[in-house]
Amino acid sequence: MAFYQQQPFYNPKSPFKGSIQGGLQDGKSIIISGRVLPHAKRFDVNLQCGSHSQADIALHFNPRYENGSGYVVHNTFQKGNWDSEERKYEIPFPSGHQFTLQILVTQDTYKISTNGRHFMDFRHRVAYSQVDTISVNGMVELNSIGFQNPALFVPPQTAFLPQFATPPGYGFPAYPPAVSYTVPYKTVINGGLYPGKNILIQGIINPNAHRIAFNLRHISGIAFHYNPRFDQDVVVRNSHHMENWGPEERFGGMPFKKGQPFQVTISCNPHHYNVFVGGQQAHTFNHRFTTLNEIDILEVSGDLQLTLVQA
CATH class of the missing domain: 2.60.120.200 (Jelly Rolls)
Structure with missing residues (x-):
């Protein structure tokens, strides 16, 4: 077909x-x-x-x-x-x-x-x-x-399973996870980003966490840096291009809790990213690097454990 x-x-x-x-x-x-x-x-x-x-x-x-x-x-x-x-x-x-x-x-x-x-x-x-x-x-x-x-x-044993297994009876086969996630973690975003593309990340914040970070990268920098900082009780959003950081965005709340599981969806739109945490919209970030198909790497780092990444 x-x-x-x-x-x-x-x-x-x-x-x-x-x-x-x-x-x-x-x-x-x-x-x-x-x-x-x-x-x-x-x-x-x-x-x-x-x-x-x-x-x-x-x-x-x-x-x-x-x-x-x-x-x-x-x-x-x-x-x-x-x-x-x-x-x-x-x-x-x-x-x-x-x-x-x-x-x-x-x-x-x-x-x-x-x-x-x-x-x-x-x-x-x-x-x-x-x-x-x-x-x-x-x-x-x-x-x-x-x-x-x-x-x-990605194959069904890694796609959707932990994310959608929370409500019982969802219907996906109970395949055991085939991927072991080591933090810091890096993976390729097949085909790069485009409007309508979603990236799903699930895991657990360490009990004594200071910071975690999710980066969407291209060849010359970071298009979107999403950085919850528990030591400052803020989520910093930024970009990094040609070895220089842009202006930080810090407004909005802290939707993550130490020691608790989390689920993040980064949704790529024509002009911005939407970030949903636990199904609720938490932040938006306007595109600064606009050649979306060149954004082809996801990085996850910091004080957390990963249970699912779908990029």
Whole structure:
């Protein structure tokens, strides 16, 4: 089977409808990043079988902000009719906030994660091989819609397992980890960065930690230096180019705790990085080095243990 490496859609306007080149395959992932507009009432993401107005919808993901709380509806639309709804009474994306939504296609289900954290599974009612269109509608501002093919994922024994094993019954096989992570740790980011690319890091902060650091590097420096400092109770963000550090950014809180597990998602957007810690947005950092595909190394260092890296 031939896989198409599709370029992301950048800054699409809602309502949006676009083609999924090559359709869906087992292991393909779609990553949508953006911001829910303030006072939003609802928005939806649809994986469709065609682009016409009455096309079948294999997956309808529909956050609804109602009565001060809200919920998410999951459904399908077939032969002109909606099927039975599945509702989850939780809103993973607060209105007015940035978000990253990832939909991973598996043989039996769509696995949906929000801001790097598993949200729910939705079993196939329509064959995913028929899906060739994505649409987004409603009160949302989009940064990018990106695609990752199965060939771009690390093997299943290291991809997603610890990150998504927290909620029992997530459905991934219980493969033992095949990688032993030694800190400091360095790995290649296959293909470099691009809008829609997510980097996932999970581990445990040492009880007496002073500092940790995550670096996204290119050949002549560090595009993004993310540096939680427990001795100063601050997270420093910076870049390093041609042997010189840029101006530090220090505003925002400290989302990490000594002795506690952590999960970080660094989401690359067209103009900035979003950093989610434990599924909550913690910081943003505007691109200073803009040739994203040349950013091809991830480094992790400091007072921590690693349990998962997906770059």
